[in-house]
Amino acid sequence: MNTVFEYTKGMREKEMHYCPGCTHGIAHRLIMEVLEERGALGNTIGVSPVGCSIVAHQYMNVDMLESPHGRAPAVASGIKRVHPESYVFTYQGDGDLASIGTSEIIHAAERGEHFCTFFINNAIYGMTGGQMAPTTLVGQKATTCVEGRTVKQAGFPLRMSEIMSQIDGAVYVERVSLATPAEIRKAKKAISKAFDVQKNKQGFAFVELLSTCPTNWGMSPTDAIVWLKDNMVPYYPVKKFKDVEEV
Amino acid sequence: MAEKQLMKGNEAFATAAINAGCRYYFGYPITPQNEIPEFMSRELAKYGGAFIQAESELAAVNMAYGAAAAGGRVLLSSSSPGVALMQESISLIASVELPVVIINVMRGGPGIGSIQPSQADYDQVTVGGGNGDYKTIVYAPSSIQEACDMIYKAFDVAEEYRNPVMICADGMIGQMMEPVALPEPVEPVMGEEIRKKKPWALTGHRNERERHALNSVWLQQDLLEEYIDAYWPKFEKAERELQEWEDFMTEDAEVLYVAYGSTARIAKEAVVALRNEGVKVGLIRPKTLWPFPEKAFENLDGVKDVISVELSKAGQLKRDVRLAVEGRARVSLINRYGGMLLDPAEVVERTKKIMEEVK
Amino acid sequence: MSEVKKIFIAGFGGQGVLLIGQMLSYAAMYEDKEVTWMPSYGPEMRGGTANCTVCISDEAIASPFITDNFDVLVVMNSPSLAKFEGQLKPGGDLFVNTSIVDIEPTRTDVNIHRVDCNKLARDKIGNDKTANMVMLGAIIRQSKVVGLQVMNTVFEKVLTGKKAKLIPSNLEALEAWEMGA
Numbered sequence: 001m002n003t004v005f006e007y008t009k010g011m012r013e014k015e016m017h018y019c020p021g022c023t024h025g026i027a028h029r030l031i032m033e034v035l036e037e038r039g040a041l042g043n044t045i046g047v048s049p050v051g052c053s054i055v056a057h058q059y060m061n062v063d064m065l066e067s068p069h070g071r072a073p074a075v076a077s078g079i080k081r082v083h084p085e086s087y088v089f090t091y092q093g094d095g096d097l098a099s100i101g102t103s104e105i106i107h108a109a110e111r112g113e114h115f116c117t118f119f120i121n122n123a124i125y126g127m128t129g130g131q132m133a134p135t136t137l138v139g140q141k142a143t144t145c146v147e148g149r150t151v152k153q154a155g156f157p158l159r160m161s162e163i164m165s166q167i168d169g170a171v172y173v174e175r176v177s178l179a180t181p182a183e184i185r186k187a188k189k190a191i192s193k194a195f196d197v198q199k200n201k202q203g204f205a206f207v208e209l210l211s212t213c214p215t216n217w218g219m220s221p222t223d224a225i226v227w228l229k230d231n232m233v234p235y236y237p238v239k240k241f242k243d244v245e246e247v
Numbered sequence: 248m249a250e251k252q253l254m255k256g257n258e259a260f261a262t263a264a265i266n267a268g269c270r271y272y273f274g275y276p277i278t279p280q281n282e283i284p285e286f287m288s289r290e291l292a293k294y295g296g297a298f299i300q301a302e303s304e305l306a307a308v309n310m311a312y313g314a315a316a317a318g319g320r321v322l323l324s325s326s327s328p329g330v331a332l333m334q335e336s337i338s339l340i341a342s343v344e345l346p347v348v349i350i351n352v353m354r355g356g357p358g359i360g361s362i363q364p365s366q367a368d369y370d371q372v373t374v375g376g377g378n379g380d381y382k383t384i385v386y387a388p389s390s391i392q393e394a395c396d397m398i399y400k401a402f403d404v405a406e407e408y409r410n411p412v413m414i415c416a417d418g419m420i421g422q423m424m425e426p427v428a429l430p431e432p433v434e435p436v437m438g439e440e441i442r443k444k445k446p447w448a449l450t451g452h453r454n455e456r457e458r459h460a461l462n463s464v465w466l467q468q469d470l471l472e473e474y475i476d477a478y479w480p481k482f483e484k485a486e487r488e489l490q491e492w493e494d495f496m497t498e499d500a501e502v503l504y505v506a507y508g509s510t511a512r513i514a515k516e517a518v519v520a521l522r523n524e525g526v527k528v529g530l531i532r533p534k535t536l537w538p539f540p541e542k543a544f545e546n547l548d549g550v551k552d553v554i555s556v557e558l559s560k561a562g563q564l565k566r567d568v569r570l571a572v573e574g575r576a577r578v579s580l581i582n583r584y585g586g587m588l589l590d591p592a593e594v595v596e597r598t599k600k601i602m603e604e605v606k
Numbered sequence: 607m608s609e610v611k612k613i614f615i616a617g618f619g620g621q622g623v624l625l626i627g628q629m630l631s632y633a634a635m636y637e638d639k640e641v642t643w644m645p646s647y648g649p650e651m652r653g654g655t656a657n658c659t660v661c662i663s664d665e666a667i668a669s670p671f672i673t674d675n676f677d678v679l680v681v682m683n684s685p686s687l688a689k690f691e692g693q694l695k696p697g698g699d700l701f702v703n704t705s706i707v708d709i710e711p712t713r714t715d716v717n718i719h720r721v722d723c724n725k726l727a728r729d730k731i732g733n734d735k736t737a738n739m740v741m742l743g744a745i746i747r748q749s750k751v752v753g754l755q756v757m758n759t760v761f762e763k764v765l766t767g768k769k770a771k772l773i774p775s776n777l778e779a780l781e782a783w784e785m786g787a
Contacts, residue, residue, distance in 0.1 A: 012458075042453040045317065050464075057460035063449040065316045066462040068339055071309035074301065078313025078321075079449065081271055081297035082441070086451050104309070107302035253632050253643070279647055362647070423670045424628065424643035426635040509669070516668035591668055 010036045012061050021214040021221025023178040024053055027091075027120055030188045032060055034195060035087065044087040045079050047072040049101075051093035052126040070101025073108035076115045087195060088115040095125045098134040098158050105164070112169030112203040116194040119160060122211040123232060130216035134158045137231055141218075157235065161208045165241035171203030173241040177210040177233065179225045190240075202244050210236060251426040256391045256416065257282035259427050260350055261290070263395035264322045267402040268435035269348070270296030271319040273310035275303055275329060278362045279418040280352035283324040295437065304332035312336055315345040316461050318441035318448030320402055324350035326418075327368050328359060331376070337411050338377025342463045344447075344478060346405035348398065349413045352421040355586030363586030364417035364509060369563035372413055373537040380475055382482045384412045384489060385536040387507040391425040397534075399430040404489070408481050409447075415536060417558075419509040419588075485538050492540035493532040496522060500529030501549055502598065503576070505568045506556040507533045510589060514556045517594035528598070536564075544571040552601060553578050556594060560584040609663060611751045612672045616657035616690055617682025617703070622738030626680065627658035629742050632760040633752035634662045642670035655685065662751050678749050680741060682723075684709050699749045703741060719748055726782040736779035743780030754780065 007013060010032025018024045035041050041062055048056040050069035057064035067075045072090035080088045097105050097119050105117065124142055125131040132142040132149055135157050139148040149157075161175040172194060176187035187209055194205035210232050212224035219227060254262070261283050264272075272291055274284035284300060291298045297314075301307035304325055311321045325333060330351045340347050353368045355361035372385050384404060388394035394416050405412040442450045452458045465471035493511075496518055497503060506514035511532040521528040531543045547553075553576045555565035562580040569578045581597045583589050613630060617623040627643050634641035645658045661667045679694040680701040681687040687707055694700055696715040705724035721744045723737035731740075746754055757780060761773045 042455070043451040045449045045451060047313070054464050055462075055466070057462055061458050063451055063459045064461070065313065065449055066343075066460075066464060067312075068309060068336055068463075071305060071336070074306035074309035075313035075316075077299060077306075078271070078273065078310035078315075078319075079317045080313075081299070081310075082314050082317035082319040083450065103302055104306050107306065111299070251635060253628065253635050253641075418647070419644070419670060422645060422647050424631055425670075426641065512666070512668040515666070588669065588671055 008033045008036050010041055010061050012059055014058055016059060017055065018052065019213075019215040021212060021224055022052070023122070023209075023211040024120065026178050026184060027118065027209050027211065028056060028059055030184070030191050031089070031091070031118060032062075034188060034192045035062065038195065040087050040195075043085075044089070045083065047076045047079070047088070047090040049090070049092040049096040051096045053091055053093060053120065054127065056091055070096050070099070071104050072096065072101065073104040073113070073117065077108055077111070077113050080113060080115050084114070087198060090115065090117045091120070092117060093120045093126070094122065094133045094135040098160050105160075106167065109164055109167040109170040109204045109206065112171070114198050114201050114203070116198050116205045116207070118191065118194075119206065119208045120211050121160070121208055121232075121236065122213040123157070124213050124216045126213050126216055135160070135236075137235055140231070142216075159236060161206065161236075161241050164206045169204050170206055171242065171244045172197045172205040174206075174243075175208040175210065175236060175238050175241070177228065177238045178212070179210070179228050183238070197244055208236075210238065249428045249431065251428050253424050254391065254427050255282060255424050256394065256421045257352065258286050259391050259395050259429070260324070260398055260414070260416070260421070261286040262429055263398040264348070264402070265290060265294060266430050266432040267320070267399045268433045269320045269322045269402060270294055270435050270437065271311070271314040271321045272296070272323070273299050273301050273307040273314070273321070274324055275301050275307050277304075277326045277329045279354060279421050280324050280326050280350065282421075283350065287322075304329040305336070308333035308336040311347050312340050312343075312345065315340065315347045316343065316449050318436070318445040318450060320435055321347050322350065323347060324352065326352045326354045327356050327365070327371070330368065331371060334371070334376035335378070337383060338375075338379055338381060339463050340411050341377075341381035341383070342379065343461045344409040345461075346402070346409055347411045348401045348405050349411060350398065351413055351415050353415060353417040355584070361586035362418060364419040364558065364588060365584065365586055366417065366508060366510060366558035367560070367563065367584060368415065369536065369557070369559060370561075372415055373539070373567070380479075382410070382485070382537055384408065384410060384485060384538075385415055386412070387415045387534060387536050388420060389508050389511045389532065391420060391423070392427045393534075394420055395427055395429060408485060410481070415508065417509050489535055490538050490540040490542050491534035492543045493530075493534060494543065495530040495532065497529035497531060499527050499549065501527040502529070502552045502554065502602065503547075503550050504528065504530040504554050504556050505533065505564065506530060507536065507564065510556055510558055513589050513591055513594060516591035517598065520591055520595050521598065526602075539567045539571065541571045547572065547575045550576045552576060554581055554598065554601060555579070556581045556589065558583055558588070610667055611662045611677050612675065613660040613662070613678040613680070613745070613751060614657065614672065614676045614690060614693070615660070615680040615682070616655070616686035617706075619654050619656045621656070621682045623656045623682055624658050626738050626742050626745070627660045629757075629760060629764075630660045630662070630745070630752060632764060633746070633756045634660075636756050636759045636763070637752055639664060639752075640667050642667050644670035657686070678745060678751065680745060681707060682741070683707060687711060701741060701745055701748075703737075705737065719744060721783050727779060730782045731775050731779050733775055736775055739776045739779035740782045744783040746780065747783075747785055
């Protein structure tokens with residue numbers, strides 16, 4: 001019998017705590033596959049955030065450090081100074097990166113730090129139980145806006161890739177989606193490209209991954225995928241915002 | 248011993264850190280410690296190290312956290328309100344058991360406060376600062392020379408205890424110039440050496456060992472209790488082994504000052520002045536604020552009055568003094584605050600008043 | 607209390623006020639004395655004024671901050687004279703840079719030494735920039751807080767490399783002022 005699918009060496013054989021239909025598992029695997037394929041698992045240091053993926057270090061088979069809420073880009077900057085030849089990445093959700101951690105992500109990009117950031121945008125606070133995120137869409141319901149987010153009360157959702165693409169030190173910025181197999185393959189390419197940019201010391205690389213949160217969105221995993229496509233993509237267009245010349 | 252040089256406190260601190268093998272510095276400007284980041288920005292690259300002017304104290308302390316986890320010798324510096332901003336991650340660094348040295352050039356508080364010398368950070372630095380069960384090891388120098396010697400030693404203590412170590416200076420010691428003989432440079436552990444010398448550090452597993460995950464979150468509370476039990480003995484060891492203080496004319500003292508840092512210099516002069524008048528005064532000068540030198544108070548025979556001399560309205564040091572005295576003498580306070588300083592004449596005068604009250 | 611010589615030097619930024627204090631401090635250090643140098647710091651330094659305190663003693667010095675009872679007060683500009691004159695102790699030495707200061711001291715219980723720093727620097731040394739060294743020489747020779755001889759060592763240690771060529775003119779400047787003038 002042929003093996004057609006198995007654990008990547010980049011993932012530890014641990015049972016995940018993520019909810020059914022959550023796309024964190026896909027994002028984890030894509031990053032680890034890319035590192036495995038370039039033989040870099042042994043030369044990588046990752047930084048996990050505060051949020052649902054707080055225990056990403058239990059699943060990813062690379063050296064990892066846990067960051068305080070929002071500060072992962074600062075933590076990664078410190079690591080990279082000591083090990084400039086190692087791959088360093090941060091893995092951050094929308095509350096972590098786009099709310100409490102806006103200062104750190106902007107300034108890491110502005111310095112043109114040579115690490116990558118993978119930004120999981122699922123438009124909700126997952127771990128704390130479904131509160132409004134900075135990326136929660138207008139009209140979207142959350143436990144701190146039960147009637148749906150209103151501009152009057154909570155302002156507009158932040159488009160992080162668009163913001164990041166304005167920063168000179170961020171040389172590669174792409175938003176991808178984890179909604180379909182084809183898009184997942186594109187996401188993997190973007191992740192790989194981000195590590196190339198780091199390897200070539202070209203500047204800061206940022207990949208935003210549109211993700212689902214069926215539990216806190218209150219829908220089935222398949223409905224969540226449809227909802228992502230119908231609601232998130234129109235506000236958060238899936239595209240490459242900024243790229244570097246091929247080296 | 249190296250030749251004496253005339254150096255500004257803050258620059259001497261930075262030089263002492265480099266001589267101790269520190270190669271990574273992260274900071275954010277705040278008075279009165281700005282000469283430290285300025286000096287590091289000029290010097291560290293020459294030693295193959297790195298400097299980042301962080302976007303905030305929050306970022307600076309987390310850069311230090313990352314660099315320390317990666318096995319670098321790291322220095323942070325700030326002043327009181329900036330240190331307050333760092334406290335969340337000082338707790339985190341302690342929880343992950345990483346070595347970081349922090350210089351706090353204290354200024355007047357609360358709030359934004361003043362930029363003049365103060366000792367109102369005593370509580371902030373000794374009673375936690377951040378959340379949870381941990382301790383920060385704290386040294387309090389009273390001269391530039393002593394500050395340099397303490398900083399030099401602090402890196403080794405931080406690595407031995409795998410814990411944050413703070414040097415509490417103040418605006419006086421940071422800004423003044425005094426002759427100082429700098430400690431000899433040591434070679435730092437860098438690059439590939441880190442893998443061999445610091446097996447706990449994050450270096451990439453090289454497919455040679457299990458991956459390291461340095462984490463501070465415990466989703467199972469029973470495991471956190473076990474973890475705290477596992478690291479707590481080092482704090483008990485610190486209490487046994489790290490207490491440091493200076494006794495000055497304490498043998499026959501009936502009145503005992505307790506003062507640290509720059510204020511101890513003032514108290515010392517007051518001791519000399521009162522001794523000249525025949526008053527039996529002495530001084531205990533804590534060199535470590537945590538662990539507090541309780542051993543210095545073991546014998547209080549003949550002591551009627553213990554007076555905490557400090558730059559704090561609340562008498563933050565006085566509380567630890569009272570705990571150490573355990574009711575064996577009356578404990579009083581001579582203080583100024585907000586950035587105002589004591590001078591020896593004021594200390595002498597207020598001491599006499601306190602002694603009057605006892606009769 | 608131990609005998610501490612308290613010297614306060616004030617003027618505009620750029621007049622070498624902090625440097626005069628540092629040179630005195632080096633001199634004291636090379637004479638194996640205890641010494642502290644303390645600048646004013648914080649926002650006031652942006653206002654264009656500069657001052658520093660130097661304490662010199664044979665014993666350990668308690669506080670480098672002195673706000674009153676100076677043994678020596680050096681004023682390099684008029685606002686400093688007006689502001690700090692009252693803080694000189696009776697019988698103390700007041701050095702006035704008469705090249706810049708255009709008001710008269712009001713104190714009558716102190717020893718006033720008028721030093722035409724810039725003119726002496728220009729006429730005798732041929733270099734305006736040595737004006738602060740002219741004042742330093744006046745302080746050292748008149749108040750004797752340190753010996754003049756040690757300045758050879760100080761300049762050799764401090765003025766190195768390209769700056770070494772300044773040593774002869776600086777040494778000359780120290781003696782430009784005629785005592786009692």
